[in-house]
Amino acid sequence: MTAITESAICTTCPYCGVGCGVTARPDGAGGLEIRGDKAHPANEGRLCSKGSALGETVGLEDRLLAPQIGGQEASWDTALDLVASKFRAAIAEHGPDAVAFYVSGQLLTEDYYVANKLMKGFIGSGNIDTNSRLCMASSVAGHRRAFGTDTVPGLYEDFDQAEVIVLVGSNLAWCHPVLYQRIAAAKSARPDLRVVVVDPRRTATCDLADLHLAIAPGGDAALFNGLLAQIAATGAVNAAYVAAHVTGFPEALAAAQASDPALTGLSDADLAAFYRLWIGSEKVVTVYSQGINQSSSGTDKVNAILNCHLATGRIGRPGMGPFSVTGQPNAMGGREVGGLANMLACHLDIENADHRGAVQGFWQSPAMAPGPGLKAVDMFRAVEAGQIKALWVICTNPAVSMPEADRVRAAIAGCDFVVVSDLTAQTDTAQLADVVLPATGWGEKDGTVTNSERRISRQRAVLPPPGQARHDWQILCDFAARMGWGAWFDYANPAAIFREYAALSGVAGALGRDFDISDLATLSDADYAALAPFTWPQSARKRGGRFFAEGQFYTPDARARMLPIVPRLPQSALSPDTPFRLNTGRVRDHWHTMTRTVKSARLSQHMGEPYLEIHPRDAARLGLGPAVLAEVSNTHGTALLRVLESARVPQGSVFAPMHWTAQTASAGRVDALVPATVDPVSGQPESKAATVRIAPF
Ligand code: SF4
Numbered sequence: 001m002t003a004i005t006e007s008a009i010c011t012t013c014p015y016c017g018v019g020c021g022v023t024a025r026p027d028g029a030g031g032l033e034i035r036g037d038k039a040h041p042a043n044e045g046r047l048c049s050k051g052s053a054l055g056e057t058v059g060l061e062d063r064l065l066a067p068q069i070g071g072q073e074a075s076w077d078t079a080l081d082l083v084a085s086k087f088r089a090a091i092a093e094h095g096p097d098a099v100a101f102y103v104s105g106q107l108l109t110e111d112y113y114v115a116n117k118l119m120k121g122f123i124g125s126g127n128i129d130t131n132s133r134l135c136m137a138s139s140v141a142g143h144r145r146a147f148g149t150d151t152v153p154g155l156y157e158d159f160d161q162a163e164v165i166v167l168v169g170s171n172l173a174w175c176h177p178v179l180y181q182r183i184a185a186a187k188s189a190r191p192d193l194r195v196v197v198v199d200p201r202r203t204a205t206c207d208l209a210d211l212h213l214a215i216a217p218g219g220d221a222a223l224f225n226g227l228l229a230q231i232a233a234t235g236a237v238n239a240a241y242v243a244a245h246v247t248g249f250p251e252a253l254a255a256a257q258a259s260d261p262a263l264t265g266l267s268d269a270d271l272a273a274f275y276r277l278w279i280g281s282e283k284v285v286t287v288y289s290q291g292i293n294q295s296s297s298g299t300d301k302v303n304a305i306l307n308c309h310l311a312t313g314r315i316g317r318p319g320m321g322p323f324s325v326t327g328q329p330n331a332m333g334g335r336e337v338g339g340l341a342n343m344l345a346c347h348l349d350i351e352n353a354d355h356r357g358a359v360q361g362f363w364q365s366p367a368m369a370p371g372p373g374l375k376a377v378d379m380f381r382a383v384e385a386g387q388i389k390a391l392w393v394i395c396t397n398p399a400v401s402m403p404e405a406d407r408v409r410a411a412i413a414g415c416d417f418v419v420v421s422d423l424t425a426q427t428d429t430a431q432l433a434d435v436v437l438p439a440t441g442w443g444e445k446d447g448t449v450t451n452s453e454r455r456i457s458r459q460r461a462v463l464p465p466p467g468q469a470r471h472d473w474q475i476l477c478d479f480a481a482r483m484g485w486g487a488w489f490d491y492a493n494p495a496a497i498f499r500e501y502a503a504l505s506g507v508a509g510a511l512g513r514d515f516d517i518s519d520l521a522t523l524s525d526a527d528y529a530a531l532a533p534f535t536w537p538q539s540a541r542k543r544g545g546r547f548f549a550e551g552q553f554y555t556p557d558a559r560a561r562m563l564p565i566v567p568r569l570p571q572s573a574l575s576p577d578t579p580f581r582l583n584t585g586r587v588r589d590h591w592h593t594m595t596r597t598v599k600s601a602r603l604s605q606h607m608g609e610p611y612l613e614i615h616p617r618d619a620a621r622l623g624l625g626p627a628v629l630a631e632v633s634n635t636h637g638t639a640l641l642r643v644l645e646s647a648r649v650p651q652g653s654v655f656a657p658m659h660w661t662a663q664t665a666s667a668g669r670v671d672a673l674v675p676a677t678v679d680p681v682s683g684q685p686e687s688k689a690a691t692v693r694i695a696p697f
Contacts, residue, residue: 010037011460012449013051014106014442015591017326018042018178019451020051021533024443024462031055032443032462040533042156042451048177049589049603054442056600058463064425064438065467071425076468076478079435083392084482086417086434087123090389096125096367100379100388103339104395105132105328106592108447108459110497111472112330113337114489115394116345118476119373120338121365122485126350126373127388129341131396132331133376134403134685138293139324140335140343141682142302146310146561148554149347149514150335153547154285154321155453155535160186161319163281166196168220168305169291169688173204174588176289176325176452184208194277198223199291200583201613201655202648211273214650216265217581217689220292221567223266223274224304225259228252230275231311241313245551248562252307255564263567278308283319290327290585294687297568298679304565311562316549325452332450336515336536337501341373342683345501346508347515358511362504365488375683376402377676384411392419394472395439397593399428400661403674403685406637421475423595428662428669438469442596445471447494448531454544456517457533473497495528509541514554516541570689571677574652578634578691580618581653584670585688590659610668612641613655614694619645622694629697632656634690637672640697654694658687 008023021040027033032055038045067079090098101119103112119128143150159165159182172180187193187208197209198220206212215223231237232253242249261271278284286309292301305322314320326332338345348355350372360368374382380402382388391412399409412418412432420433423441430436443463450456465471470478473494480489491497499521506518516539523531535544553560574581589606590597597603612630624630624643632639632654641656649655660668677686 008035009460009462011462012329012457013047013054014329014459015050016176017328017331017452018176019329019449019455019457020047020178021457022047022051022054024055026462027055030059032058040457042453042455042457042533043178046178046181050591050597053600053603056602057596058443059599060466061599062424062426063466064423064436065469066438067468068425068436070434079437080478080482083419083435084479087390088483090417091123094389096123097127097373098388099123099125099390100127100374100392102376102379102391102393102396102398103128103130105130105135105331105334107330107334107395107472108445108449108494109330109333109337109501110447110494111476112334112339113345113497113501114473114476116337116339117363118480118489120344120369121360121363122367122480122483122488124367124369126341126369126371127379128339128373129376129379130334130339131376131398131401132328132334133340133683134294134401134687135290135327136293136324136331137340137682137684138295138298138679139302140340141299142306145299145563146303146306147548151514151547151554152324152452152454153316154323155546156182158285158319158321158323159183161283162193162285163283163319164194164196164277166198166278166284166286167205168198168286168288170287170289170325171199171203171205171585172287173207175327175586177588179325180205180208194281196274196277200650200653211277213266213270213274216263217583217653218295218297218567218569219264220301221297221304221565222259222261222263224308225256225565225567226261226264226271227275227278227308228256228311229259231279231308234279236279237311238313242311245553245559246310246562247557247559248564249311251564252562255566256307259567263569282314284314285319285321285323287323287325289325291688293684295689296571296677296679296686298684299681300565300568303563307562307565310560316546321546330449332452332454333448336450341375346505347513348508348511355511358507359504362507363488377678377683377685380408380411383415388415390417391415392421393429394421397427397429397595397661399432400593400669401658401671403671403676403687404636405669405671421472426663427593427595437475438467439475440465440469440471444469448498454535455533456536458531493525495523495525498528499523506539509537509539512554514547570686572675572689572691574691578693579652580692580694582632582673582690582692583653583655583688584658584674585655587657587659590657592659593661594659607657610639610641610657610660610670611644612694613644613646613649615647615649615651616645618651619643623696631695631697632673632692634673634692636675638667639670639673640667654692
């Protein structure tokens with residue numbers, strides 16, 4: 001595969017974690033002509049509605065074209081001098097933990113690497129966290145507990161070979177549409193393929209399901225505990241694999257056998273059908289995403305799933321394994337560079353002094369974070385408490401997307417000094433900033449991203465940076481130079497950053513970690529420009545492909561850990577005052593807080609305004625007719641949402657999308673209703689189990 005085809009540029013879609021390859025070329029009318037890249041292994045030419053509309057979203061209507069200080073245009077020198085002086089003063093007076101970066105799973109890996117190096121190795125704080133905390137932190141924590149590293153064992157091609165695919169808390173049809181298309185194609189080619197959907201809602205993904213388990217909110221751990229108990233009861237344990245490669249089996253099984261299947265809310269017949277399918281076919285892929293992760297017990301749910309695959313040895317071989325799919329285009333790249341407050345670069349452990357020393361030695365840096373920093377919810381609590389004096393938000397919109405969004409918006413407004421780097425000054429968060437810096441966006445940026453199957457692909461520039469916009473890595477390097485660290489951040493281009501990052505991964509590989517792309521540390525600029533998509537690891541020690549078929553886990557004894565899981569229900573309890581369970585999520589044609597997708601008229605046609613999906617009987621009981629406005633509220637906030645009656649949600653539960661902002665629908669900010677309760681291990685908020693009251697507006 002080559003980088004350029006007939007003057008179209010091969011690049012990667014900036015939306016979901018499928019990581020589809022696209023070809024793009026200017027259409028001569030200010031937009032881009034977009035096609036699916038048939039040569040890209042992630043999508044083989046397929047695109048969804050969002051990806052195919054990318055060409056309609058590159059207009060400059062609301063773009064920020066120059067830095068702003070207090071809403072007034074300023075030069076780059078003036079803006080960056082101010083940012084550096086404020087950060088320097090906060091660090092000098094209050095220490096390195098008085099500043100923080102809040103970044104994004106949409107940054108390119110090179111941007112992410114520079115931000116992480118700057119905060120952890122030069123400022124000397126762990127206070128860099130990311131909106132990926134809201135997306136898949138529980139999967140990271142579950143992987144690390146079971147495998148010793150944050151390793152996704154499988155590949156997309158496993159979907160083509162599986163006999164049973166289980167989708168848990170994952171509306172693939174809307175959130176990862178090209179993977180849904182891939183499974184639909186596999187089912188069409190092999191009608192014996194069985195698809196199970198585990199979701200309280202009958203989502204669009206259920207159209208493909210042979211079995212839909214409308215599980216009770218919070219019932220997933222009980223479901224997979226029950227499966228583990230049944231695996232043992234039916235003699236389906238892979239005793240040889242467990243004996244050779246796993247610890248903790250007896251304890252995990254005892255906890256599973258003590259687990260109450262009634263927590264699933266499912267009938268005995270449905271449970272039996274699921275267990276029969278899962279146990280009866282060796283080639284099972286269990287796919288999970290936000291429905292599992294966004295929970296106050298998300299990490300335990302992940303480990304309940306991993307337990308079943310470990311007990312049966314169904315991991316790392318073709319057509320089988322647990323498979324976490326990420327929401328964002330570069331959530332995986334962020335994990336790989338250590339862009340979470342509790343991780344270090346290249347899957348090294350920030351809690352491990354030897355690992356910290358190795359990274360600091362490689363960077364030759366003057367400081368090193370002494371341990372984990374503040375995770376997203378705690379970070380904004382520290383902003384609220386006045387402990388964070390200077391905050392830099394890059395490529396994300398926490399005033400809308402964080403749980404308890406009204407409280408977070410007030411905290412940001414009250415912070416001593418806030419910088420935002422983004423495409424536009426119109427986001428809810430940028431509106432609160434002291435300084436707004438114009439960043440380049442998709443179509444203008446150059447770098448790499450990693451998709452859900454560990455495939456690293458290039459994003460390539462098709463268009464020039466507009467106005468004075470700069471790349472995020474450049475902005476951070478310009479800032480670093482003003483802080484006195486210019487020699488360590490003197491990169492000529494993204495290729496130079498990638499080479500350094502690849503070389504650091506060799507340090508990690510030598511320390512026995514999974515992430516190693518050190519063969520690419522000497523890549524020329526030309527080879528980087530033409531880099532074809534590949535899965536990691538990519539080194540002389542180990543090549544890409546599947547992990548763990550032969551054990552070799554990244555724990556001290558090289559064995560995986562099965563964990564005893566005691567199911568826990570959502571933290572917010574239903575009450576007479578708040579009797580409805582609110583599930584939040586995405587719609588098919590919008591992305592995050594809509595900064596890009598709102599520019600496409602055809603994408604906005606699918607769902608034009610914020611809505612509340614509610615069962616017709618609940619709507620009738622509340623006196624809500626179709627398409628009227630409902631006021632949805634709890635102690636955290638209020639939203640006004642258009643009623644969409646649908647029997648796809650069970651009675652007592654409602655669903656609302658999370659995309660709308662103060663700019664696009666002033667009362668539709670659904671995360672204002674989500675409590676900031678988090679998983680104690682991963683720090684991921686419970687975004688799918690708020691409790692609310694509903695009344696006609
Ligand atoms: Fe983009 Fe995801 Fe759609 Fe692929 S499936 S085109 S990566 S939004």
